[in-house]
Amino acid sequence: MGFLGSTRGLTPALDALARESVVFTRAFAQAPITPVSHATILTGLYPAAHHVTDFGMPLPATVPYAPAVLHEAGYRTAAFVGTLVLDPAAGLAPGFDRGFDRYDAGFRIKRPADDRYQTVERRGDEVMRRALTWIDRRPPPFFAWIHLYDPHEPYDPPGDLRGQFARTPYDGEIAAVDRVFGGLVAALRSSSQLDSTVLAVVADHGEALGDHGENTHGVFLYDETLHVPVLLRLPGTAGAGARITTRVRLVDVAPTLLQAASVAGPAPMQGESLLPLLKVRGEDRPVYAETDYPRRAFGWSPLASWRADRFLFVRAPRRELYDVVADPGATRNIAGTRDRVAAAIDTELEQFIRRTSGTGGPSSGPVDPAVAERLAALGYVSGGGSSPSFARGVDPKDRIDVANALQSAVLSVENGEFTRAIPLLERVTASEPNIQIAQLNLGVARARQRQYARAIAPLQKAIELQPDAMIAHYELGV
Incomplete structure (x- = not known):
């Protein structure tokens, strides 16, 4: 993405939007798995507190949920998702439809002769078409969650981009998503709604694309899959062009949206609004992340990570410590030579886990x-x-x-x-x-x-x- 430093020219629409927005250049996800990360985005809670730690885990009705809070405040609410992974009716995201007047999913298993984009996935332009149709017919205030799944394996850009990106299909998927975002901004601008709308662009995770040996996402907790774009366009372009370099988290998104909408957030939310950073650039926020996917999928050890000060610490059978100031690519594990630092951060991580873990959630049993x-x-x-x-x-x-x-x-x-x-x-x-x-x-x-x-x-x-x-x-x- 150009607004985060890429020179490939793939995201002209998002780059233009970024110039009217606040860009958070160091935002991190709390998990590299779609439903886990989206639960964090929409609840303002860490995975252990919202209990969605893997595919198919239900979102409890007792946890705070931004769509439900906004619905109770009088907002019309709708979700438009691009994949079976976020379809509550399919059993993969139970409870995610709470608080929505409309939850547009309707996916099914793909059989050998079926079209992927008519079964398990929907291309971004179709997701956006449905969303814009709904927005056009709904007077404000409204809340729309528009989920675009395109930049996931298998990387398969739309037909008109396939030739241009034959060697780099992931880039083609990014270009396609950018085009879809351009359509959203143009529609809101032409209907005179853009300057009265809070528009947040957030990725739930990234793709490793071979870095640290991982082809896609889900297993590791390095920057390739957790460092994500976050930009916020506020009404009247407040803060336009600001680039916030403070380290922040996706758990901060829900309280930010509620504050921007002047809706009181539930007390149990664990994230912190990002809006105060527009006035006073605060200290870096520590970042927790976890993945239970290695355990659930393969029977291996789960992983947890902690980003604080200049370090990235990964709790694993062979623990890892990286000085990301001197080694931003996390290529040199210094846990062996900085054992006391690693032990201290591990203790800090354990204290955080105990402090933020919820109680009374569903057990993490076998997958149906x-x-x-x-x-x-x-x-x-x-x-x-x-x-x-x-x-x-x-x-x-x-x-x-x-x-x-x-x-x-x-x-x-x-x-x-x-x-x-x-x-x-x-x-x-x-x-x-x-x-x-x-x-x-x-x-x-x-x-x-x-x-x-x-x-x-x-x-x-x-x-x-x-x-x-x-x-x-x-x-x-x-």
Whole structure:
């Protein structure tokens, strides 16, 4: 993005909007997973307090939720989401529709002959078309959450951009999203609503694109997946052109929006409004982040991180400490040579976790088999319906190649590319035999290639790991 220093020229619309907005140049997500991060954005709570720590975890009715607060204050509210991952009716984001007059989702599992963009995902221009139709028919005050999913794997720009970005399809997705944002700004400006509207542009996470060995997102907690764009256009372009370099967090977004709307926020919100930073540039805010995805998907260790002062600390089986002033790319782990610093930050992190964790939330049990199937259609791995007996304490740093291979293989199976998927899945199951979704997909891929005898063993293993896996039973029976 140009307003954050990119010279690729991909985001002219967002760059123009940034010149009329307040840009927070050092904003960080609290999780690299879509529903977890969006729950943080919309509740103003950390994951342990809002209890959405993975796909399919329900958002409790007892936690504060900005859409519900605004609805109670008289706002008309609507959500327009671009993916099955945020569809409450599909069981992947239960409770997210609370407080919305309209929640526009309606996704379903993609079958081999189906169009991806008519089933599990919706392109940004279609999401925005629906949102603008609703906005055009609703007098203020209104609150619209418009979620664009395009810059996710598989990277597939719209047809008119595909040739231009054939070698860099992720860039093409960014350019497509920028074009969609340009349409939103133009529509609000032409209807004379722009200068009376609070417009927040926020990313829930980034993509690693190979940095630190991770191809996409979800496993690690480095800047590639957690340093996100945040810009805020205020009515009358208040603060236009300001660039706030104070380190801030996505947990701060909900209290910011409520203050900007002059709506009192619920006391339990843990984030802090960003608006005071326009007048007084405060000290950097410490940033907590976590990912339970390695544990839930693969049986490895979960990770937590703490950004404070000049350090990034990652709690892992082999803990990590980086001086991000001297080493902004976090390439030199100094935990071994700065052991006392690492220990002190680890203690600070533990105190924060105890202070901010909620109580009485849903337990983090096994993923429902139906939810696991829907996640697989989007290329995500899940732990399935029963708790497998994985080895404990596996450091994700040591197995990231397995995560990359499995995610690529699952997408290949979904796209019918079985000859590509089979060797990837054979490699994964050889090193990690207890990942149910890997065994299932290997059995399915072999069966589709008419390797029926070789499909039996992985399908039987998939059933052993998850006895209520109906797809595995069906495939084995067929």
